[in-house]
Amino acid sequence: MSSAGKLRFDGRVAVVTGAGAGLGREYALLLASRGAKVVVNDLGGTHSGEGASQRAADVVVEEIRKSGGEAVADYNSVIDGAKVIETAIKAYGRVDILINNAGILRDRSLLKTSEQDWNLVNDVHLKGSFKCTQAAFGHMKSQNFGRIIMTSSNSGIFGNFGQGNYSAAKMGLVGLANTVAIEGARNNIYCNVIIPTAASRMTEGILPDILFNELKPQLIAPVVAYLCHESCEDNGSYIESAAGWATKVQTVRGKGSVLRPSLDDPVTIEYVKNVWSKVTDMSQAKHLNSMAEASGYLLEVLEKLKAGGQDAVEDTFTFDNKELITYALGIGASIKNSQDLRFLYENDADFSAIPSFFVLPGLLLAMSTDRLVGSALPNNQADFTNILHGEQYLEIADDLPTSGTLTTTGKVFDVMDKGSGAVVVTNCDSFDENGRLVVKNQSCVFVVGAGKFGGKKNPIAGVVPLLPNPSRQPDSSIQYSTSEDQAVLYRLSGDRNPLHIDPQMARMAGFKTPILHGLCTLGYSVRAVLSQYADNNPTLFKAIKVRFSGPVLPGQTLKVDMWLEGKRVHFRTVVVETGKEVISGAYVDLKSTKAKL
Numbered sequence: 001m002s003s004a005g006k007l008r009f010d011g012r013v014a015v016v017t018g019a020g021a022g023l024g025r026e027y028a029l030l031l032a033s034r035g036a037k038v039v040v041n042d043l044g045g046t047h048s049g050e051g052a053s054q055r056a057a058d059v060v061v062e063e064i065r066k067s068g069g070e071a072v073a074d075y076n077s078v079i080d081g082a083k084v085i086e087t088a089i090k091a092y093g094r095v096d097i098l099i100n101n102a103g104i105l106r107d108r109s110l111l112k113t114s115e116q117d118w119n120l121v122n123d124v125h126l127k128g129s130f131k132c133t134q135a136a137f138g139h140m141k142s143q144n145f146g147r148i149i150m151t152s153s154n155s156g157i158f159g160n161f162g163q164g165n166y167s168a169a170k171m172g173l174v175g176l177a178n179t180v181a182i183e184g185a186r187n188n189i190y191c192n193v194i195i196p197t198a199a200s201r202m203t204e205g206i207l208p209d210i211l212f213n214e215l216k217p218q219l220i221a222p223v224v225a226y227l228c229h230e231s232c233e234d235n236g237s238y239i240e241s242a243a244g245w246a247t248k249v250q251t252v253r254g255k256g257s258v259l260r261p262s263l264d265d266p267v268t269i270e271y272v273k274n275v276w277s278k279v280t281d282m283s284q285a286k287h288l289n290s291m292a293e294a295s296g297y298l299l300e301v302l303e304k305l306k307a308g309g310q311d312a313v314e315d316t317f318t319f320d321n322k323e324l325i326t327y328a329l330g331i332g333a334s335i336k337n338s339q340d341l342r343f344l345y346e347n348d349a350d351f352s353a354i355p356s357f358f359v360l361p362g363l364l365l366a367m368s369t370d371r372l373v374g375s376a377l378p379n380n381q382a383d384f385t386n387i388l389h390g391e392q393y394l395e396i397a398d399d400l401p402t403s404g405t406l407t408t409t410g411k412v413f414d415v416m417d418k419g420s421g422a423v424v425v426t427n428c429d430s431f432d433e434n435g436r437l438v439v440k441n442q443s444c445v446f447v448v449g450a451g452k453f454g455g456k457k458n459p460i461a462g463v464v465p466l467l468p469n470p471s472r473q474p475d476s477s478i479q480y481s482t483s484e485d486q487a488v489l490y491r492l493s494g495d496r497n498p499l500h501i502d503p504q505m506a507r508m509a510g511f512k513t514p515i516l517h518g519l520c521t522l523g524y525s526v527r528a529v530l531s532q533y534a535d536n537n538p539t540l541f542k543a544i545k546v547r548f549s550g551p552v553l554p555g556q557t558l559k560v561d562m563w564l565e566g567k568r569v570h571f572r573t574v575v576v577e578t579g580k581e582v583i584s585g586a587y588v589d590l591k592s593t594k595a596k597l
């Protein structure tokens with residue numbers, strides 16, 4: 001390279017501490033050879049900080065002068081930082097570059113480290129760098145230029161047996177550099193960290209011979225010199241360098257995990273234990289540039305917790321008469337019943353959707369992403385082998401279309417720890433192409449075996465409650481037989497959960513044979529209520545809430561017991577063959593009733 005292209009330090013004054021030997025000496029020689037006036041600071045003690053002599057600094061000053069450079073010696077301890085900097089001001093009137101390099105070792109294992117060993121090592125490395133930096137900072141500020149280097153070590157970053165005092169000081173320097181970089185930035189004072197591994201009197205006897213011989217300090221000096229040059233724009237960087245190699249080093253932060261389902265919940269030790277693998281997962285770790293960025297993310301977490309702990313998810317759901325007819329067949333509508341033709345024949349004058357069809361957009365949204373149910377739980381413990389539909393609420397918000405595309409947004413609303421399982425409540429709102437809210441769905445998914453994670457037991461306000469059936473005998477009952485292929489047919493409406501068809505999956509989920517979809521049983525129950533109390537007119541249907549309290553097997557007979565109270569029809573659904581209740585605490589709200597007597 002021609003001398004014209006060389007990076008120069010003409011007019012710059014550099015203070016290099018601990019420059020009597022090793023890395024410091026190399027920095028001093030290199031900067032001087034490129035035009036800097038150098039203050040060669042060295043107390044001249046041993047590597048453990050004993051004694052003092054002017055010789056070490058004098059030899060380097062002599063070397064620089066012999067090569068045509070300018071240098072003065074300084075014999076002060078870095079703890080007297082003001083005196084060190086004063087040498088530069090007296091000799092050259094300014095200080096542009098400060099390389100905090102001086103250091104000593106007092107290696108002892110923790111139990112043997114005396115307070116004196118601790119203090120001395122921390123004083124020289126950490127306090128010394130602080131004192132020199134503080135003394136230089138004012139001059140740099142008034143010049144509107146400064147380059148400061150802190151010297152850290154892998155011993156601090158990774159730890160090293162017998163170097164507790166040194167490791168602590170070396171990580172302390174990283175912290176000091178972070179703040180100096182921030183405070184200096186607006187005055188063009190940049191502070192960076194060098195993490196060198198060099199053969200020097202401090203590392204002799206510590207590094208293996210073969211490595212020691214390759215770790216020449218002069219291979220690191222150009223890296224540090226570049227960091228000190230006015231053209232280098234790094235500020236607050238940590239640069240590791242050794243053996244003719246260098247890299248930037250950064251701290252990273254994982255994605256982490258929230259430690260409670262919502263702002264209303266406490267953080268429990270059990271919950272922490274359960275999400276620990278998420279807390280410690282570094283697969284999505286990122287470097288953050290500032291404290292503002294770090295705390296900004298915490299604010300995001302709080303916002304999320306306020307909004308129910310999770311991000312909203314969105315999906316579209318397109319349907320026409322084919323989907324409506326398939327659904328009607330799936331819940332037992334039949335042309336054997338003339339009243340059902342309106343749900344089965346698209347050219348019927350009153351062709352319409354059975355209102356419970358509109359549970360599908362929310363359910364399919366929830367099933368298409370693990371971000372709704374799974375991510376709400378510690379360890380994402382939700383899959384097709386352990387989720388059961390627990391409860392469902394559906395509310396019709398506006399006229400129901402017979403075709404179109406609905407956009408559904410969903411989010412987790414509540415999470416409960418029920419011991420034998422976890423209950424995840426999701427809210428999904430579906431809008432038509434014009435942004436009109438058509439239906440609201442709230443689903444409770446019972447995640448078997450995912451309980452005991454330290455969460456709360458009871459629902460928050462807004463989880464639609466069940467209502468007990470009246471204590472009198474039912475006002476009416478309707479019975480439907482389901483077919484052995486009922487689940488097969490119902491699957492065609494979109495819920496392809498293998499639990500309903502695959503014997504092996506059913507066994508894995510704890511059932512002897514595949515069970516019917518909860519929403520299929522709900523559909524039968526809605527048909528019963530509409531037929532009994534609404535003249536089969538779907539426009540009278542307003543809302544439904546059910547709990548799936550027991551499984552139904554395809555082929556079993558369902559009996560829907562109903563009680564009319566005003567415009568509310570309470571009901572329960574029972575499997576006739578076993579007498580077991582499978583839908584409990586349920587009710588349908590109608591806009592008005594056309595009761596059959």
Ligand SMILES: CCCCCCC[C@@H](O)CC(=O)SCCNC(=O)CCNC(=O)[C@H](O)C(C)(C)COP(=O)(O)OP(=O)(O)OC[C@H]1O[C@@H](n2cnc3c(N)ncnc32)[C@H](O)[C@@H]1OP(=O)(O)O
Binds near residue numbers: 373388389457
């Ligand atoms: C991923 C996207 C979403 C996917 C959605 C689903 C997709 C579909 O394909 C899946 C289905 O359709 S599954 C079929 C329909 N569902 C069923 O068959 C479940 C039937 N229910 C049961 O077996 C039990 O109630 C059972 C097993 C649920 C609970 O029984 P137990 O463990 O014996 O509980 P129990 O002792 O009775 O009560 C413990 C606490 O839990 C509450 N609880 C009970 N049943 C609940 C239910 N169904 N829903 C919500 N909470 C329920 C109890 O109230 C009790 O709480 P607390 O102690 O606070 O009173």
